[in-house]
Amino acid sequence: MSTRRLYYDDSFQDNFTAQVLGCEPLSEGDEGGFGERWGVFLDQTLLYPTSGGQPNDLGKLGNANVVDVRDSDDRILHIVDRPLPTGRIEGCIHWPRRFDHMQQHTGQHLLSAVFQERFGLVTVSFHLGETVSTIDLRGPQPSAQILEGAARAANAVIFEDREITVRYGTAEEFAEQGVRKQVDRPGILRAIEIAGIDLQPCGGTHLRRTGQIGLILLRGCTKVRQDWRIEFLCGGRVESATRSDFAALNHVAAQLKCAPAEVASSLDRLLREREAASKRLKSLLPKLAEAEAAKLLADSSPRADGLRVIAKLLESVEPDYLQHLATALCRSEKAITLLADTESGAIVFAQSPTAAKDMNALLKQVFAQFPGKGSGTKDFARGALAGPANAPAALEHSKSLLQ
Numbered sequence: 001m002s003t004r005r006l007y008y009d010d011s012f013q014d015n016f017t018a019q020v021l022g023c024e025p026l027s028e029g030d031e032g033g034f035g036e037r038w039g040v041f042l043d044q045t046l047l048y049p050t051s052g053g054q055p056n057d058l059g060k061l062g063n064a065n066v067v068d069v070r071d072s073d074d075r076i077l078h079i080v081d082r083p084l085p086t087g088r089i090e091g092c093i094h095w096p097r098r099f100d101h102m103q104q105h106t107g108q109h110l111l112s113a114v115f116q117e118r119f120g121l122v123t124v125s126f127h128l129g130e131t132v133s134t135i136d137l138r139g140p141q142p143s144a145q146i147l148e149g150a151a152r153a154a155n156a157v158i159f160e161d162r163e164i165t166v167r168y169g170t171a172e173e174f175a176e177q178g179v180r181k182q183v184d185r186p187g188i189l190r191a192i193e194i195a196g197i198d199l200q201p202c203g204g205t206h207l208r209r210t211g212q213i214g215l216i217l218l219r220g221c222t223k224v225r226q227d228w229r230i231e232f233l234c235g236g237r238v239e240s241a242t243r244s245d246f247a248a249l250n251h252v253a254a255q256l257k258c259a260p261a262e263v264a265s266s267l268d269r270l271l272r273e274r275e276a277a278s279k280r281l282k283s284l285l286p287k288l289a290e291a292e293a294a295k296l297l298a299d300s301s302p303r304a305d306g307l308r309v310i311a312k313l314l315e316s317v318e319p320d321y322l323q324h325l326a327t328a329l330c331r332s333e334k335a336i337t338l339l340a341d342t343e344s345g346a347i348v349f350a351q352s353p354t355a356a357k358d359m360n361a362l363l364k365q366v367f368a369q370f371p372g373k374g375s376g377t378k379d380f381a382r383g384a385l386a387g388p389a390n391a392p393a394a395l396e397h398s399k400s401l402l403q
């Protein structure tokens with residue numbers, strides 16, 4: 001016996017009475033690993049099963065929680081968290097979830113109709129997600145003007161508060177009336193009509209008037225295979241998204257110390273200033289390196305073999321600074337420079353050619369003890385330690401290897 005789908009007749013009813021025809025424990029594979037589950041069949045139900053891009057309703061049957069609802073041929077399988085006796089039972093649906101689905105789903109009908117009628121972009125699929133819903137459009141890439149035009153046109157229909165009705169008829173009858181998506185199923189079909197805008201075969205749950213959609217907000221357009229995926233929100237989801245967007249905007253405005261409306265220009269200015277500051281810093285690095293090199297050379301003295309080994313541990317310097325400092329130090333005859341940064345783990349070993357050691361070989365020897373990556377030439381080698389905390393020990397080790 002097929003299950004009578006009460007939501008076909010009235011998608012605004014939220015409680016009902018039914019007969020439990022059967023209740024069977026579900027096997028491990030069916031229950032999805034969330035504890036014990038039972039499958040229940042009723043003679044009629046208000047609970048919508050996942051189908052046609054719209055997720056299932058949740059609700060209660062007696063004391064049992066309905067955790068999933070699925071189509072099972074022409075019957076509807078209710079998956080519940082406790083067994084139910086056969087016989088009469090009261091049921092209800094979780095109304096906020098149902099109403100949210102109706103807002104997104106009815107909004108989708110309207111949006112798809114506008115894209116098709118005004119811009120020739122046909123909806124090839126629809127997905128109603130937990131947070132964001134999508135339609136996939138086939139055709140050329142919708143421009144920013146088309147996206148804005150579609151959103152404005154759809155919202156204008158919402159403001160007109162047009163009537164939405166359920167109609168029944170054959171595929172031929174609907175085809176004559178200009179149905180948006182032709183189907184060739186035999187028998188009587190169910191279709192949803194938005195007065196003067198759209199006629200679309202659908203078995204889902206919908207609102208009574210376009211005003212109940214509230215508002216449609218387009219959130220993005222990306223290419224998915226050959227189609228264009230439009231992300232959109234309707235109704236209550238627009239309100240939450242706008243609230244969280246505004247909180248984020250206010251946070252940024254407070255950080256930038258400007259009004260929310262001035263965030264874009266303030267951010268552009270800040271980025272320009274940052275770029276200029278970065279350029280100035282880069283131009284100062286060689287000069288700073290020259291000055292520090294002069295001081296390090298003055299404070300150092302050559303070893304008995306004539307080599308001047310300068311080892312210096314640095315902390316959080318600009319990545320290029322090690323190179324500038326090493327270059328400046330190695331202008332001195334028979335100089336060897338060993339530099340390491342404790343924050344990044346960066347290492348530079350360099351020598352003036354007259355020192356006649358092998359910096360690349362030295363780096364490899366250090367990495368044998370303290371893992372890291374890098375390479376170079378006989379006179380200049382650079383790399384980074386896997387563990388920056390090893391920088392002091394690695395520097396000491398490199399010094400001892402040069403004894």
Ligand SMILES: [Zn+2]
Pocket residue numbers: 105109192202203204205206
């Ligand atoms: Zn629908």
